[in-house]
Amino acid sequence: MEYISRTDHDGIARVVIRRGKVNAFNDNLIDEMSRTFGELAIDPSVRAITLTGTGKFFSFGFDIPQFLGYSKEQFTRYLTNFTRLYREIFIHPKPVVAMLNGHTIAGACMIATSCDYRVMVSGKARISLNEINFGSSVFAGAVEMLKLLVGHRNAEAVLYSGAMYTAEEAHRMGLVDQVVSEADLESVVDHIARDYAAREPDAFRSIKGLLRRAVAERIEKTERDSIEEFVKIWYSEKTWARLQGKTIHG
Amino acid sequence: MEYISRTDHDGIARVVIRRGKVNAFNDNLIDEMSRTFGELAIDPSVRAITLTGTGKFFSFGFDIPQFLGYSKEQFTRYLTNFTRLYREIFIHPKPVVAMLNGHTIAGACMIATSCDYRVMVSGKARISLNEINFGSSVFAGAVEMLKLLVGHRNAEAVLYSGAMYTAEEAHRMGLVDQVVSEADLESVVDHIARDYAAREPDAFRSIKGLLRRAVAERIEKTERDSIEEFVKIWYSEKTWARLQGKTIHG
Amino acid sequence: MEYISRTDHDGIARVVIRRGKVNAFNDNLIDEMSRTFGELAIDPSVRAITLTGTGKFFSFGFDIPQFLGYSKEQFTRYLTNFTRLYREIFIHPKPVVAMLNGHTIAGACMIATSCDYRVMVSGKARISLNEINFGSSVFAGAVEMLKLLVGHRNAEAVLYSGAMYTAEEAHRMGLVDQVVSEADLESVVDHIARDYAAREPDAFRSIKGLLRRAVAERIEKTERDSIEEFVKIWYSEKTWARLQGKTIHG
Numbered sequence: 001m002e003y004i005s006r007t008d009h010d011g012i013a014r015v016v017i018r019r020g021k022v023n024a025f026n027d028n029l030i031d032e033m034s035r036t037f038g039e040l041a042i043d044p045s046v047r048a049i050t051l052t053g054t055g056k057f058f059s060f061g062f063d064i065p066q067f068l069g070y071s072k073e074q075f076t077r078y079l080t081n082f083t084r085l086y087r088e089i090f091i092h093p094k095p096v097v098a099m100l101n102g103h104t105i106a107g108a109c110m111i112a113t114s115c116d117y118r119v120m121v122s123g124k125a126r127i128s129l130n131e132i133n134f135g136s137s138v139f140a141g142a143v144e145m146l147k148l149l150v151g152h153r154n155a156e157a158v159l160y161s162g163a164m165y166t167a168e169e170a171h172r173m174g175l176v177d178q179v180v181s182e183a184d185l186e187s188v189v190d191h192i193a194r195d196y197a198a199r200e201p202d203a204f205r206s207i208k209g210l211l212r213r214a215v216a217e218r219i220e221k222t223e224r225d226s227i228e229e230f231v232k233i234w235y236s237e238k239t240w241a242r243l244q245g246k247t248i249h250g
Numbered sequence: 251m252e253y254i255s256r257t258d259h260d261g262i263a264r265v266v267i268r269r270g271k272v273n274a275f276n277d278n279l280i281d282e283m284s285r286t287f288g289e290l291a292i293d294p295s296v297r298a299i300t301l302t303g304t305g306k307f308f309s310f311g312f313d314i315p316q317f318l319g320y321s322k323e324q325f326t327r328y329l330t331n332f333t334r335l336y337r338e339i340f341i342h343p344k345p346v347v348a349m350l351n352g353h354t355i356a357g358a359c360m361i362a363t364s365c366d367y368r369v370m371v372s373g374k375a376r377i378s379l380n381e382i383n384f385g386s387s388v389f390a391g392a393v394e395m396l397k398l399l400v401g402h403r404n405a406e407a408v409l410y411s412g413a414m415y416t417a418e419e420a421h422r423m424g425l426v427d428q429v430v431s432e433a434d435l436e437s438v439v440d441h442i443a444r445d446y447a448a449r450e451p452d453a454f455r456s457i458k459g460l461l462r463r464a465v466a467e468r469i470e471k472t473e474r475d476s477i478e479e480f481v482k483i484w485y486s487e488k489t490w491a492r493l494q495g496k497t498i499h500g
Numbered sequence: 501m502e503y504i505s506r507t508d509h510d511g512i513a514r515v516v517i518r519r520g521k522v523n524a525f526n527d528n529l530i531d532e533m534s535r536t537f538g539e540l541a542i543d544p545s546v547r548a549i550t551l552t553g554t555g556k557f558f559s560f561g562f563d564i565p566q567f568l569g570y571s572k573e574q575f576t577r578y579l580t581n582f583t584r585l586y587r588e589i590f591i592h593p594k595p596v597v598a599m600l601n602g603h604t605i606a607g608a609c610m611i612a613t614s615c616d617y618r619v620m621v622s623g624k625a626r627i628s629l630n631e632i633n634f635g636s637s638v639f640a641g642a643v644e645m646l647k648l649l650v651g652h653r654n655a656e657a658v659l660y661s662g663a664m665y666t667a668e669e670a671h672r673m674g675l676v677d678q679v680v681s682e683a684d685l686e687s688v689v690d691h692i693a694r695d696y697a698a699r700e701p702d703a704f705r706s707i708k709g710l711l712r713r714a715v716a717e718r719i720e721k722t723e724r725d726s727i728e729e730f731v732k733i734w735y736s737e738k739t740w741a742r743l744q745g746k747t748i749h750g
Contacts, residue, residue, distance in 0.1 A: 095660075116656065132457060135450035143460040148652040152398040152461070153424055156366065159457050160345075160449065174653055199660065200635035202733050207632060207659050210643040210726055211652070214718070218464070226460055233452050382707060385700035393710040402648040402711070403674055406616065409707050410595075410699065468714070476710055483702050 004032040011047040012193045013040055022060035023053045025107055027078055034085050041093050047197035050189055052099035061106030072231055079227045083139050089114040091216045093205040095196035099189040113145040119189050120167040120176040127170045130162040135239035137230045140222040144215055150174045254282040261297040262443045263290055272310035273303045275357055277328055284335050291343050297447035300439055302349035311356030322481055329477045333389050340364040341466045343455040345446035349439040363395040369439050370417040370426040377420045380412040385489035390476040391469040400424045504532040511547040512693045513540055522560035523553045525607055527578055534585050541593050547697035550689055552599035561606030572731055579727045583639050586614040591716045593705040595696035599689040613645040619689050620667040620676040627670045630662040635739035640726040641719040650674045
């Protein structure tokens with residue numbers, strides 16, 4: 001593993017994303033995360049998982065500069081793998097707690113919404129689904145998972161505005177479940193993970209399935225079409241120009 | 251156009267309902283609205299739409315006196331066209347902001363819930379789905395759109411009580427998104443419409459589709475049956491007597 | 501009827517569960533409730549129903565000691581009848597008001613969520629879906645009905661924690677609709693039932709169908725599988741040991 005580290009203690013596995021300054025998702029990172037969550041699913045010693053980033057970022061989302069060199073086919077394959085990853089986490093048999101240590105942007109916010117619980121650090125960090133700001137769409141699964149957390153109306157506000165929310169603002173609408181100071185982040189998340197780990201695994205997995213399986217099946221039916229539409233808009237003249245500007249300026 | 255006026259400025263089309271004192275929906279008004287929204291959908295100069303009424307009413311809803319002379323077949327055709335209209339607005343490719351300038355009752359409330367955003371004037375105006383008060387049912391689509399805004403439990407309260415809500419009460423449960431004074435209504439709505447108009451049209455249309463298309467498809471499956479049941483109850487002895495009383499006394 | 505009493509006044513039928521100290525659900529009680537609600541559905545003199553328990557309990561839920569002597573087939577049959585009962589109440593043509601006079605635990609909470617309105621007594625009574633605490637799962641319908649009341653995120657918190665909520669806590673998240681003192685419970689519930697009874701029955705039934713029928717159909721598709729999974733976990737070594745401990749110690 002190049003970009004993912006895993007450390008276990010007391011039945012809790014901590015998964016840390018470590019890729020450059022902003023932990024942007026490229027093909028390899030997604031592949032490593034997918035393999036890691038696959039191993040965690042069948043490891044009988046693991047009863048709960050925490051997922052976090054490094055530095056000032058949980059993750060900035062997609063590694064856009066890299067994709068500007070991709071063909072449509074390559075990019076479609078990347079998006080197929082990315083959306084499969086968040087669906088894998090969404091219906092993962094073990095509880096997954098997101099420890100949002102910093103900025104959680106776009107694709108990273110989708111990963112966060114796929115977890116069972118989100119604790120976000122207070123302060124300068126922002127959380128956002130800002131795709132519309134550079135003329136991009138999102139995916140069927142991202143919309144459905146967001147709606148589960150904040151409801152339909154707030155989901156419209158989040159997606160149409162592309163706003164960058166503070167942890168407190170995100171908490172008020174349900175996009176994150178708890179806000180804590182940087183100093184307390186580790187211990188609070190550890191406490192929550194221990195609580196989940198104390199549940200009988202079969203009962204947890206079964207109840208999670210009842211809560212999420214039907215949603216996951218609904219997503220699966222429309223995800224592929226939404227990726228196709230996403231790609232079409234992504235490579236449109238205007239959006240492409242904005243993405244290149246984004247690469248140069250930030 | 252006899253009952254609808256449209257004026258465009260800066261990529262924003264304002265659609266105004268002008269039919270008598272209460273802007274009640276009859277066949278012609280529905281037809282004109284449907285044609286207008288159809289034209290707006292394909293007009294490349296339009297990036298956002300505002301929809302409002304005149305005087306003290308956004309609209310009172312159905313033109314009940316007129317329907318007392320209708321056959322069941324005529325009334326069924328009217329309802330089919332009416333429900334198609336709110337579904338057209340619900341999945342319209344352009345953002346639609348409802349400017350609720352006054353009372354927004356029954357069918358008019360359904361039209362309001364189909365829009366992307368609702369700004370309501372404070373004061374004496376009321377918003378209501380009061381069908382139950384004269385022994386009438388509603389439609390599948392009306393229920394689904396209401397649930398998106400206020401959730402299942404509030405939807406039950408709204409529909410079972412038939413209560414007339416102030417703008418503030420409606421805002422608290424999510425039935426309207428913003429409440430402003432009469433003096434500020436125009437400028438606030440204009441500001442919101444400009445915000446929507448600034449979005450990249452393809453991205454907006456795509457995200458709106460992800461948020462609403464599945465709901466619209468679910469509605470389409472049950473709308474026709476709900477119209478049939480609505481008509482059956484409407485022409486039942488008790489409800490018919492109440493509707494005639496309504497015509498005579500108010 | 502051994503465990504159910506019914507008294508009617510002014511078009512309102514009061515159904516009271518009377519079975520020992522805790523009103524636990526066994527086969528006979530479920531059968532009697534099912535027959536009672538079936539009769540109420542077609543009794544033209546009844547316009548509203550109230551459902552309550554006796555003493556300190558609305559109901560403790562399943563009669564676990566009795567089930568420890570059941571074969572898997574017997575227990576599966578019991579659960580099939582129990583889940584059918586809450587679905588019958590969920591889509592009952594008449595309004596059903598739950599008067600939660602005391603503790604409302606596990607299966608009893610599922611029955612409460614199937615009603616149209618819940619009034620809970622303040623004080624020591626608790627409401628809970630605590631299945632996870634003894635290593636048990638729940639059912640597809642129970643999850644869907646809970647989500648309608650409290651939303652997806654709160655439903656996760658309720659089910660994963662197995663927490664015992666006070667009436668006030670339950671009210672804050674929407675699990676109950678109103679909290680009143682023991683002294684006022686009867687009169688408040690009577691007032692609410694009279695309000696429902698004043699609605700035109702056909703309109704009420706039709707609107708309730710639009711709000712709930714699609715949910716009921718979705719439940720029906722997955723309920724049987726969820727019962728099978730529930731039974732499998734119930735008879736697993738660990739859960740079985742906990743259930744027996746529960747029987748001996750409390």
